[in-house]
Amino acid sequence: MNDGNIIYTFAIWLVPLVVAIVFHEVAHGIVAHYFGDPTAADRGRLTFNPVKHVDPVGTVALPLILAITHAPIFGWAKPVPVRSDRLRNPRVHMMLVALAGPGMNLALAMIAAILLALMPGETFAAVLQGSGGFIADNLFNFLLINVFLAIFNLLPIPPFDGGHVVEGLLPRRLAKRYARLGRFGFPLLLLLLVVLPMLSPNADIVSRIVSPVVTFVAGGMLTLAGMGS
Template sequence: MDPNGIIWSAAVWLIPLVIAIVFHEVAHGLAARALGDPTAARLNRLSFNPLRHVDPIGTIVLPLMLAIAKAPVFGWAKPVPVDARNLPDPRRGMLLVALAGPGMNLTLALVGAVLLGLFAQTVDTAPAGSLGAFVASNLVNFLLINVFLAIFNLIPLPPFDGGHVVAGLLPEPLAQRWDRLARFGFLLLILLLFVIPALVPSANIVQRLVAPPAQALTQVYLSIATAIGG
């Protein structure tokens, strides 16, 4: 397989991305169930089958276009349904449910770092275009994507997980007003990620708010991989 071809580029980004976002969403559902809300389980959304979580735009089309354009790859899945009314303490419960997704991604990044360390010799010696090189690229991208998704989802605005964290920390009257922004979530997403950066490049939220901590955290994980690989 041509390591510079479109198929290679798409595969080594889409495979780890789909795994990362599916586990992210399932983590929300598992946290909700542990706290008393069976909604996701009842709707069979705790499955790790990607087909139950795929959003055609956020999981396939957008990441594929970004991978082909060699731009930072990110995406989203269909949100796992959570009914806060089933939680004993809805505000605290929703905060914990929100944190479960990024927490899962950070855990997966650690798994990726460990695997990179264990297979360091194979990664370093695999010929370009080989199966070994393909696996190595997936592992590296798996680590990068999970770190990026964890930080990305902690942006403190709806519809991101960070927006739910903010709602859980605000006094209840302010939290109720804050939650009203959720109805404009997709519009805010488009404005923040595409429209505003196109109009005002210096206001690129990914470059200014997400990239610095993601890069720093990635270096921590890579140092773990290096220590394991010896």
Template sequence: MAEQNMAYTVAVWLIPLVFAIVCHEVAHGWVARALGDQTAANLGRLTLNPIKHVDPIGTVVLPLLLAIAHAPIFGWAKPVPVRAKRLRNPRRDMVLVALAGPGSNLVLALLTTLALGATYAVAGELPETGAAGFLTDNLVNFLLINVFLAIFNLIPLPPFDGGHVVEGALPRALVPGWRKIARFGFPLLVFLLLVLPMIAPKANIVARVIGPIAETVIRAFLALGGIPA
């Protein structure tokens, strides 16, 4: 029974997580193409086929471990390549490309809220068992994950999307220094998310910053859908 419960938990978290991450990356590529850069399109990355986007660690291993540990679920896919020089207005357009990812997650969260709200309005409750319950759990987690990904990726540091927004807003003279920070993006990510919380629990960005913001946004979506929090 425990193994069945674990398999269910992994399924209802991993399925929506992978789809949310893939949509996030594809949104970057779609906007880049619209603004003049065909790189992602030429490489076949403008597809919802997860195989094209899966990062073994960020999309599979890490989320599975977090699900098993009952920890907050997050992850990443292979970044969609964007060449700023091919964009019509590189500084402005890179900001728009960066915002496309979190923006797509919020749109998906809204659509999911509407679907859940319609179900609740018709049935008077959200199904908890059987195939309908499985679908509901996936939708609820899809809402949570999309909101979390949107807020998480807006952290104003590289390599997050928020870091690209900051770069676009900086005076040109400060951009080279900011890009030097971006070179250490992945180690910085590991430090902020894993190392810092262990050595200084009060500095846990996810628990103390991202979590409360995401919870507020999620409650707003639920209220919009007429769903009890």
């Protein structure tokens, strides 16, 4: 890969990112529909057409900025609408709906690991050196992005998926108070990803907490796929 070619860099990150976040959102909608909430289906969101899910900031602008600055690339799509009051067992089923997104990402990551393991050994070695070619580079980034999205979304902070799981486990009174934090979702995201790392490297939860877990899980998947660590 030509490190100076920002178009190539953006392409090998944007393609796997869009696929990963679209499948993530569709998984939420499919599981919600299974448990009684057809809202996503009624609004035409149970589709893998990325146009239906693209968020101008989270799917395009932010990944582009991160690619240009050589920062870890991630993003989000427009959330698939889910009405917990239409689920048959709102507390339990909402947790399962929340877990469906990260679960889908981990499944996709494992598929990427298997496909990488099927490639010639020298191809994967080239990927690690940044010169594996468009398909190989996309597969490797697809693995990393999916694992990252799964782990990051499981952080116990509303409105992340992990926040919905915590909400379902808390007593009802505490769950309602906890859910109110969801209105501060975007400011919390900026605080965690931008403000705290600027104030102190020790407060960078991505590099200190999320990234090590991503590296461990991705390495484990490659090992299970037969590639070794």
